Amino acid sequence: MTSPxxxxxxxLGLIAxxxxxxxxxxxxxxxxxxxxxxxxxxGRRQPKxxxxxxxxxxxxxxxxGVGIGxxxxxxxx
Amino acid sequence: xxxxxxxQEPLSRPNDTKREMLxxxxxxxxxxxxxxxHALLKMWGRALxxxxxxxxLVWVGAGMRGNLFTSRGNxxxxxxxxxxxxxxxxxxxxxxSLETNGPDVSRADGDYGTRFLATAGVFNLLAAxxxxxxxxxxxx
Numbered sequence: 001m002t003s004p005x006x007x008x009x010x011x012l013g014l015i016a017x018x019x020x021x022x023x024x025x026x027x028x029x030x031x032x033x034x035x036x037x038x039x040x041x042x043g044r045r046q047p048k049x050x051x052x053x054x055x056x057x058x059x060x061x062x063x064x065g066v067g068i069g070x071x072x073x074x075x076x077x
Numbered sequence: 078x079x080x081x082x083x084x085q086e087p088l089s090r091p092n093d094t095k096r097e098m099l100x101x102x103x104x105x106x107x108x109x110x111x112x113x114x115h116a117l118l119k120m121w122g123r124a125l126x127x128x129x130x131x132x133x134l135v136w137v138g139a140g141m142r143g144n145l146f147t148s149r150g151n152x153x154x155x156x157x158x159x160x161x162x163x164x165x166x167x168x169x170x171x172x173x174s175l176e177t178n179g180p181d182v183s184r185a186d187g188d189y190g191t192r193f194l195a196t197a198g199v200f201n202l203l204a205a206x207x208x209x210x211x212x213x214x215x216x217x
Contacts, residue, residue: 018136018140018175019140020137020140020141020186020190021141021186022137022141022186022189024185024189027141027189027193030133030137031134031192031193031196034130034133034134035130035196035200037126037130038126038127038130038200038204041122041123041126042123042126042127042203042204042207
């Protein structure tokens with residue numbers, strides 16, 4: 001069921017529905033990048049500290065994500 | 078000394094109450110419209126990042142046909158998902174309007190989309206709490 005707010009957004013053409021097709025790795029990278037940048041801005045004040053934090057968080061997100069993926073590989077079949 | 082204490086306390090209490098009320102308004106605004114809480118505190122960079130982060134996560138999550146939970150959940154996980162999705166504030170209805178074909182979690186895309194939407198909500202709650210703490214004068 002469409003809510004009045006949803007109908008309003010659709011009627012105004014403010015937000016266009018999109019179909020997103022991503023591979024597992026692409027989804028992981030987008031997620032890691034967006035969250036790392038957000039955490040960097042919320043958690044640190046100085047630009048230099050932010051950049052360091054963003055890069056470090058991004059690296060850890062990717063490493064842990066890919067690592068867990070490989071750890072599950074033996075049980076996937 | 079005792080007189081000084083009795084004179085100072087009534088002066089500080091209304092200010093504290095006012096500040097607490099302002100902080101609550103800032104927190105609520107930050108929840109309703111991602112980034113608005115920080116914008117009210119003139120933290121423009123953080124406001125923009127919060128808005129964009131929640132916006133991108135909702136847009137991609139809905140585009141991947143993730144499950145946007147409703148209040149009519151079947152179990153505890155559905156209820157938790159609903160709470161997480163509600164965390165996006167006004168963007169909950171944006172996600173609804175984007176998902177014209179409904180969710181599809183039969184493929185990995187939809188599953189990822191569900192996580193994107195839930196993360197957007199939880200992140201927005203965190204950002205609103207951050208704005209609330211900043212408005213209270215805590216280091217942020």
